[in-house]
Amino acid sequence: EFERDKSLWFQDGNIILVAENVGFRLYRGVLAARSAVFRDLFQIPQPMDGETYENCAVIRLHDKAGELRHFLNALTGFTYPDPTRVNFEEVAALAGLSHKYGIEDLCDASLARLKTMFPTQLSIWHDMGVDMSVSNAIQAVNLACLTGTTSILPVALYLCCQL
Numbered sequence: 001e002f003e004r005d006k007s008l009w010f011q012d013g014n015i016i017l018v019a020e021n022v023g024f025r026l027y028r029g030v031l032a033a034r035s036a037v038f039r040d041l042f043q044i045p046q047p048m049d050g051e052t053y054e055n056c057a058v059i060r061l062h063d064k065a066g067e068l069r070h071f072l073n074a075l076t077g078f079t080y081p082d083p084t085r086v087n088f089e090e091v092a093a094l095a096g097l098s099h100k101y102g103i104e105d106l107c108d109a110s111l112a113r114l115k116t117m118f119p120t121q122l123s124i125w126h127d128m129g130v131d132m133s134v135s136n137a138i139q140a141v142n143l144a145c146l147t148g149t150t151s152i153l154p155v156a157l158y159l160c161c162q163l
Contacts, residue, residue, distance in 0.1 A: 002058075005065075008072050015042070016058045017072075022065035024072055025056065034075055037101045063100075067093035074098075074106060088117060088136050092143060099147050111149050114140070118152035125155045134163055 002023040013025035032039040041059065051058040061068065070093040095110035117132070118140055119125050137159030144152050 005069060008069065008076075014056055016053055016056045017061055017068070018058055019061045019063045019068040020065040022069075023053070023058070024068065026072065026076065030076055035101045035103050063097060064093075067097060070094060071097040071101075075103065088132065088140075091117070092136070092139050095143050095147065107147070111147060114143065114149065115152055118155040120151050120154060122155060122158055132159055134159060137162075 002018045002021045005022050005024045008024040008026065010025050010027070013027055015026055015028045015031065017024045017026065028038075028042050032042055046057050051060070063071075066089075070090045074094055075098075091110055091113045094106060095114055098104075098106035098110055117130065119128070137156045140152055140156040141160060144150055144156060
């Protein structure tokens with residue numbers, strides 16, 4: 001059982017992605033056109049006794065619902081984070097999930113934004129006056145390792161040392 005997402009539930013959608021018991025009813029074609037991972041996933045024949053809801057296949061993902069919502073909004077073109085208001089959680093979700101699902105343009109844009117949040121010099125970061133939590137810094141280190149974006153490591157590791 002899952003609850004329907006309020007913004008990403010389309011009555012005529014033909015696939016339901018579920019993360020943390022939140023369902024997103026979308027369109028296979030849109031997801032497959034943007035992501036080879038989704039395209040390959042949808043080509044795998046579903047078992048006859050596979051989970052369905054209202055005649056739609058249900059695919060359970062091991063992602064956080066809030067992160068998946070940010071990702072799916074950006075992926076489908078409904079919303080994208082406001083460039084004048086950089087929000088670490090949104091950018092981190094987009095970078096991580098676009099890397100996971102193989103969407104290079106979205107990953108590149110997200111990593112570029114992440115680099116502005118973690119400049120290569122600590123003095124520049126201090127001048128920015130950004131209030132970044134230690135948990136965000138740890139997540140930034142993990143993203144740097146995952147994506148090979150080592151330029152964000154100096155500031156992120158400095159913040160981690162503040163524990």
